Amino acid sequence: MRRKDREVTDATEIAAILQAAHVIHLGIQTPDYPYVVPTNYGFEFVDQQLFIYLHGAPVGRKHDLIAQYPKVGFEIDDGGHLMTTTNGDPSQNSSAYRSIIGTGNAELVTDLAAKQHALQTILVHETGHAWPNIKEHDVEYVGVIKITVNQYSAKAHYDPK
Structure with missing residues (x-):
């Protein structure tokens, strides 16, 4: 990472970035x-190993390519915002952001229990709570991808205001 001053290594802050963002590229x-496809996601750390879960149609280009x-590779960011200069110098404008980029191995999940777990993980991330009433038919139909992340780095540029 070129800008070591913006590197994020604290596990709590990395989890906060993952929690605040809602789209993975x-x-x-x-x-x-x-x-490159944007989609929503869920995530979990198991013994410091990061797993990311995606869902979508059970067939299609994304599934064919992953197979x-x-x-x-992936990128996740919190959307950021522009930090405009107050001194009139346009070169002093900047952006505030938090992001994570990384690589991993994706797999198409077919086991119903594993799909159920992945979908609950996504729902908790997106809605803030579990949904115990997911129908088995819906779990069978949906396509689920599990990414075992093998490398990632996080970066942030905070707004001083």
């Missing part, structure tokens, strides 16, 4: 060009 290999090319 997933980069998947193709034979020609990378395929063929399971190594993925």
Whole structure:
């Protein structure tokens, strides 16, 4: 990381970035060009190992590519905001942000219990609470992707205000 002064290494702050953000930009290999898709996600740390869960249609380009090319890259950020200068110098404008980028191995989840766990993880992240009434039919139908993250770094530029 070039800007070591913006590197985030505190596990609590990294979890806070993951919690505050709601869109992951997933980069998947193709034979020609990378395929990047934004989607919502859920996450968990198990013994300091980060797992990210995605859901979507049970078939399609994303699923076909992951089946063929399971190594993925990702970016997550909290949206940030512009910090405008007060001295009239346009070169002093900047952006406040918090972000995480990384790589991992993606897998298509087919086990119903594992899919149920992944969906609950996503729902808790997106809505703030568990949903105990997910229908088995819905779990069977939905496509679930689990990313075992093998490397990531976090970065932040805080607004001094």
